[in-house]
Amino acid sequence: MDRNPTIAAEGSGNRQGALYAKLPVEPIPASRFHLSGFLYSRNFLKQSLSDRPDIWSPCGLLQLASSEKERQKHLKLSDSGNYPDSIVRFVEQAEASKLAGITVNNSGLFFPEAGWATPPLLCEWLTDHPNISVKTSTEIIKLERADTLWKAYSQDNTVISAAVVVVASAADSAKFEQLDSLPVQNIRGQVSLTRSEISTTPLKTVLCCEGYISPAKEGRFCFGATFDLKDEARDIRESGHQHNLDKISDISIELGTALRNYHTENGLDGRVGFRCASPDKLPMIGPVPVYDEFIKDYAQLSRDAKKIIETAPKHYPGLFANLAHGSKGLISGPISGEIIAAMLEDEPLPIEKELIDKLNPARFIIKNLIRRTI
Numbered sequence: 588m589d590r591n592p593t594i595a596a597e598g599s600g601n602r603q604g605a606l607y608a609k610l611p612v613e614p615i616p617a618s619r620f621h622l623s624g625f626l627y628s629r630n631f632l633k634q635s636l637s638d639r640p641d642i643w644s645p646c647g648l649l650q651l652a653s654s655e656k657e658r659q660k661h662l663k664l665s666d667s668g669n670y671p672d673s674i675v676r677f678v679e680q681a682e683a684s685k686l687a688g689i690t691v692n693n694s695g696l697f698f699p700e701a702g703w704a705t706p707p708l709l710c711e712w713l714t715d716h717p718n719i720s721v722k723t724s725t726e727i728i729k730l731e732r733a734d735t736l737w738k739a740y741s742q743d744n745t746v747i748s749a750a751v752v753v754v755a756s757a758a759d760s761a762k763f764e765q766l767d768s769l770p771v772q773n774i775r776g777q778v779s780l781t782r783s784e785i786s787t788t789p790l791k792t793v794l795c796c797e798g799y800i801s802p803a804k805e806g807r808f809c810f811g812a813t814f815d816l817k818d819e820a821r822d823i824r825e826s827g828h829q830h831n832l833d834k835i836s837d838i839s840i841e842l843g844t845a846l847r848n849y850h851t852e853n854g855l856d857g858r859v860g861f862r863c864a865s866p867d868k869l870p871m872i873g874p875v876p877v878y879d880e881f882i883k884d885y886a887q888l889s890r891d892a893k894k895i896i897e898t899a900p901k902h903y904p905g906l907f908a909n910l911a912h913g914s915k916g917l918i919s920g921p922i923s924g925e926i927i928a929a930m931l932e933d934e935p936l937p938i939e940k941e942l943i944d945k946l947n948p949a950r951f952i953i954k955n956l957i958r959r960t961i
């Protein structure tokens with residue numbers, strides 16, 4: 588069920604998003620999850636959608652250095668032996684420019700398996716399945732459990748019943764009383780779009796640094812994005828376009844100049860969306876905790892953080908969260924769906940237990956008890 592007339596019309600509504608995992612020199616749990624998610628999305632797209640260049644492109648991605656310090660970090664990552672060349676390798680500026688098809692400003696890391704995807708088309712393709720019925724223009728205003736079923740009440744008082752509910756409504760999940768203790772934050776982002784072809788810029792790979800740009804799709808470039816905290820406004824701003832143009836100039840003067848000239852002559856289109864983020868920037872995937880029961884059962888943690896408490900965690904039966912994908916939904920969304928499916932079907936999980944725990948929606952209650960902030 589989705590409140591909009593079409594699915595993937597909010598955070599996931601961008602024309603093109605970068606499909607890649609930014610990696611640290613030494614892997615940490617968060618980056619191990621992101622790398623697993625990237626490989627999962629990538630393999631899924633390759634297996635299922637190799638004939639749909641309108642939905643995604645495995646064109647490779649260059650993460651360019653913004654400073655000498657970052658260049659050194661890239662060299663260190665490449666020398667670390669932590670990642671195979673098939674995932675990421677260091678490239679000097681000349682090679683990076685050759686791969687990109689335009690002159691870029693610096694050396695960088697090349698991710699040959701990465702690329703871009705169009706989230707609304709991917710979501711349409713995924714839901715076009717005989718076992719899936721999509722109800723659009725249906726805003727759920729309340730969730731209630733009756734006997735063994737959940738009842739979802741929509742704005743026009745229609746009731747839809749199901750044994751299992753997965754709440755995937757980004758920051759608006761907090762409007763449901765069962766999920767209102769999960770800490771989520773909206774981060775506004777504006778992308779810029781050219782309205783027509785710029786023939787002088789044959790970009791071949793996705794480029795990213797602080798901003799990002801994908802090769803033109805049907806002749807149009809999509810680039811961005813702003814990162815606006817505590818800003819819920821949906822208007823397209825000239826200041827947002829200027830920010831995005833500056834970020835592209837930081838990546839490639841050649842491309843930045845071409846886009847800036849285009850903007851002067853033709854004007855840019857824009858789109859505003861909201862990223863939903865958690866305090867530790869990892870998504871919240873799994874069963875929804877019963878807040879009051881957690882507070883009661885694990886209260887001793889505020890006196891002794893290391894206390895082993897045997898009481899089994901209490902969750903709402905059949906209620907799951909799939910939220911807070913931040914700026915990385917293309918790599919964290921698909922694997923998260925698979926994690927929840929595996930939990931529901933009692934199948935082996937696609938990632939290790941340590942990482943599942945890092946994504947557990949209840950982690951913030953436990954952290955806050957230990958920190959004595961609740």
Ligand SMILES: Cc1cc2nc3c(=O)[nH]c(=O)nc-3n(C[C@H](O)[C@H](O)[C@H](O)COP(=O)(O)OP(=O)(O)OC[C@H]3O[C@@H](n4cnc5c(N)ncnc54)[C@H](O)[C@@H]3O)c2cc1C
Pocket residue numbers: 588589590591594595596597598599600601603604605606607706725726727728755756757759760775776777778811812813859860861862863909910911912913914915916917918920
């Ligand atoms: C500017 C910008 C640039 C980005 N760039 C990238 C990128 O390059 N690469 C990348 O991987 N990610 C990127 N992201 C992030 C990515 O788009 C998100 O992580 C992803 O879209 C999150 O998907 P979601 O399904 O969790 O949330 P959303 O797509 O926001 O979906 C939530 C859905 O819930 C529905 N909804 C909410 N409340 C209700 C209700 N009460 N009843 C019914 N329906 C409801 C909404 O209609 C919406 O469709 C970007 C995001 C933005 C904003």
